Amino acid sequence: MKIKILLSILAVTLGLAAGLYFFRPHTFHGTVIQSPEPSYDFTLTSANDDISLSDYRGKLVLIYFGYTFCPDICPATLANVGQSLKELGTKADDVQLIMISLDPERDTPEKLAEYVAHFHPSFIGVTGSQEDLAKIAALYGIFYEKTDGSDNTGYLINHTATLLVIDREGYLKLVFPFGVTVPEIVDDLKYMLRQ
């Protein structure tokens, strides 16, 4: 009888531990935002056409602000996202990365298209007027400023290097800091794709 009671206690304890493990809430690697409103719906120019954020409702949209002359952080982040999409396989069909240029003087839509294609064939690069870009960047919390570079690089642009994830309904859901790894991106995107 005592053995039965002990076994029952052991079974419930193990069950609880397993239950807590399997039903634990997903811990995001990025910072979760609980915005009550959809994020700002911009319209910018890609090499093919004007695109709006709202065109991609139903997909997860990753937004990255950068520029094609960016020497380090932009290619590092875009390469990580490109690798993440490859690891997601067919699920990546429901994910769209949009790179918004902060350098409209040098980044033409065609140049952006050529640049982002190096990282993943589905990536889209967009640009617009200085005024529009300043407004969009401000509303997505992206600070940027032009700084001196070398003769080789030309001027540089310091900018906030976060990677933003918009959910299928158009709400800003997640903010990844610079340095987020491929497994972390894949883990969070997989969870969001299941929602």
Added chain:
Amino acid sequence: MNKFILNGIYGVLGLLMVSAFAFKIFQPIQVLPRMQLSPAFDLTDQSNERLTSEDLRGQFVLYTFTYTNCPAPCFNINETMQEVQSRLDEVQLDGINVSFVTISIDPERDTPEVLNDYAKGIGADTSKWRFATTTNKSLLKTIIGSGFETYYEDKGNGSFAFDPAFVLVDGWGIVRSEYRYSTEVSNADRILRHLGVVAEEARNSVGTGKLAYEAAHLFLCYAP
């Protein structure tokens, strides 16, 4: 035996549901919602120095919006700002800095010199409370109107209609609380309590503690 296992599974699921309800009802951990990203900006302050959103990363910031010609007492905004500053030692901040920023909605008249005189006139400690604006009116409207979601309008007779809101932003640049006129604008107690809540989360939301804090966000266990 099958019945025994089935009952065990039901029991475990039941316990988990009870635990979830208990977490929601008793709220052992309270947080402030991560409402939205604070807008990025590049302003000029009362000392004619740049003040950017990047300068304020890593610290808590309490924002207010006003114009220096606003007739006194102008919604008691400054009194509340000063009360929060003078009582900051009531909050366990663990070294996290708190900055105070008042953004002028009247850049035409509120030049750095005027803002400096204004700050001196109300006895503001400008080492932690800065007054700033930008002459780019369109961008100012974007920052305050759309970014901080705070209404203001030039009435054309030297006065402005505006929402005397307070906005609390954390070190990640995320808006954590807003204090609107229609609810409770002059409530230093609530602002100080909220500063304590975000500081506590910054302090404890590491390792396994992070899971508990994320559960508090998931179950909307928001501090009143």
